[in-house]
Amino acid sequence: MFYLVRIGRKKVSVETVLDLLVKIQNLDDEIEDNEAQLTQIPRDTAKLEKQIAAREEDLKNAETRILEIKKNYKMKEIEIADNEDKVAKLNAQTFAIKTNEEYRAVLNEIDFLKQRNKEIEDGMIDLMEEEEKLKNSIDRMRAETGEFTARTRDSIAALKQRIGELTKRQGEARAAFDRDFDQMPEDARNLYARVTKVRDKAVCSIVDNTCTGCFANLTHQFLNELKKRNKILLCDNCGRILVYTGSRA
Numbered sequence: 001m002f003y004l005v006r007i008g009r010k011k012v013s014v015e016t017v018l019d020l021l022v023k024i025q026n027l028d029d030e031i032e033d034n035e036a037q038l039t040q041i042p043r044d045t046a047k048l049e050k051q052i053a054a055r056e057e058d059l060k061n062a063e064t065r066i067l068e069i070k071k072n073y074k075m076k077e078i079e080i081a082d083n084e085d086k087v088a089k090l091n092a093q094t095f096a097i098k099t100n101e102e103y104r105a106v107l108n109e110i111d112f113l114k115q116r117n118k119e120i121e122d123g124m125i126d127l128m129e130e131e132e133k134l135k136n137s138i139d140r141m142r143a144e145t146g147e148f149t150a151r152t153r154d155s156i157a158a159l160k161q162r163i164g165e166l167t168k169r170q171g172e173a174r175a176a177f178d179r180d181f182d183q184m185p186e187d188a189r190n191l192y193a194r195v196t197k198v199r200d201k202a203v204c205s206i207v208d209n210t211c212t213g214c215f216a217n218l219t220h221q222f223l224n225e226l227k228k229r230n231k232i233l234l235c236d237n238c239g240r241i242l243v244y245t246g247s248r249a
């Protein structure tokens with residue numbers, strides 16, 4: 001394509017252009033990889049934050065439930081005492097009762113209140129059992145949540161630090177790419193841009209006489225041409241720019 005080109009006042013050899021093509025491809029790969037990480041890391045961080053929040057919410061719910069149980073238990077105690085009070089008063093009334101009908105009514109009410117208290121007591125036993133269970137697990141839950149939160153916060157801090165490093169590195173990589181890209185003659189720049197539009201990678205190395213872009217075998221003759229490094233050559237099969245980077249022929 002071109003053996004020697006002039007960029008500004010500087011002459012650039014094809015060898016230099018080939019080296020630049022390899023360099024800008026590597027930078028392009030790195031930029032893409034950095035970008036993928038810079039997109040992924042905040043998602044990972046958000047996921048970890050959510051996990052912490054969920055654990056802390058579970059713990060809080062358990063703690064709230066224990067308080068609720070205590071309160072319910074107290075209310076049931078009051079209700080039982082209240083009913084017992086009523087029963088005592090009704091018992092006292094029975095002495096003054098004149099008719100059988102009235103007597104039966106009072107006894108029915110006493111029975112009802114006693115039955116009601118039995119039900120309340122059953123409910124209290126359930127509450128006690130639930131409280132016991134929660135109390136047994138809450139210490140472990142607290143310890144696990146604390147440990148998980150501390151560990152996860154460390155991971156989040158490491159990820160945030162990684163974002164800082166990547167952002168810095170990304171700026172450097174982009175600057176290096178622009179600088180090297182500008183070093184190339186216009187033909188090479190246009191070629192690179194054109195191949196990049198249709199392929200994941202514009203520049204490919206050769207491994208085992210194969211194009212690493214499409215894995216097509218290269219003919220001996222073509223390989224020898226590539227080894228000369230005095231032309232920009234494209235893979236016949238995939239159209240990517242092939243650069244021989246092994247020992248010179």
Ligand SMILES: [Zn+2]
Nearest residue numbers: 211214235238
């Ligand atoms: Zn190819």
